[in-house]
Amino acid sequence: MNEPAVREVARGVWVATARKYTTTTTIVAGSDGGCLLVDPAVSVADLAALAGWLGAHALRPVAGWSTHPHWDHLLWSAALGDAPRYATPRAVAAAAREEAGLIEGVTASAPGHDLTLFARVTALSGREIDWPGPRAVVLAHDAHAPGHGAVFLPDTGVLIAGDMCSDIEIPLPDLDTANPFGEYREGLGLLAEADAAVLVPGHGHVGDGPEFRRRVAADLAYLDAVAAGTDITDERLTEKWLRIEHARALARARAAR
Template structure:
């Protein structure tokens, strides 16, 4: 796992015994993506595909070391490149720290990311797996945070790569284009919780923030459920709101839900 200077965005590598490597959410600056690719080469690993946990701008980046690889995501609608540019520009305008980082460290354009064909998981009826030559990886699609969100479970390692969920830094950030953003997020949390039990997950790696063990994973599930309850009632004392950026996002969500 590597952590970006932008929003503590995480990139993860799933590596097989023969060096076959799946790159998950490469980002965020061009230098960081290139550094990730260089680290793979130094270790003698062989990247074969890239997984984007969802279509937001900081999770679909191209760059040296991953350019030309198959790019996969879960099903559901994904933002067009023009939406990507608009989304990134809006966040940059609202966040001076982000603007400074992106001004100093350019990015490559987003890659063309396509839905991965579902392949039944032989040991877990009703669950799909990633069709690739590395370790068994289960796919957990849902519509929390983004309509095309797809978490991964690295089965033999008991690791959940959950994208923009279960963060120790960010409260649940809803999909403001959804007809039922809170309901979609609740459903997403329950799907992740079910996968945790089904596959005996012992480690969580969020899309932003720090990894955690099983106790921390359970704590984050409870914290995110509580945050959603509090959001509906109009008040929250979640400690993650101490971050000004997170507090602003929370205020916008409150305003959208209670207008």
């Protein structure tokens, strides 16, 4: 079994990073060996390794959180137990609505998962995850995906940003909505209000407070340019799929003008 790359980023908060898409999983220790597990990912082997790591550290998931309804953030395995998994109400609705496409995505890109456990999320009522552990405040918005819920841990200043504020991916607005750039800016504004000392992006590398603010500024600069229909060079435009998404966003902005 692979030993996952796991690092403690704040007291009682660990981040595991999978090789595929540099995807992060966040583990937050609660009371009595319970933990909150955010976005466990990506491959069957990654999840098995994660379950092994948790067992070795005497941690057992008592709650799960899915930051947003994209297939790589809706995974689970039997070895992780049967804790309730939550997401925002809008994310739960989107996951149900788009189930066929999500299953297609996971089957094509990370085959072998137990699909009876896939995307089984319950709508969270309220603004905080109700679990026996440190406060976990949900910051819900519609940037990138419907009902995207970042999680802020005020006790440690950790912001689990989901697919925002990445150092390896440009902002990826949800182009299926009426106002993708406005909604993205709004979501980013909400995150920027958090007094984050540690930033955990869904894909990419963990950063500190100044790095968080640098990424917010870089994302705003990117959005301003693209929303205005202006091409921009961004150091994150390295991979072909990102350049394709960038071109799609630009075309969308230009068509709207």
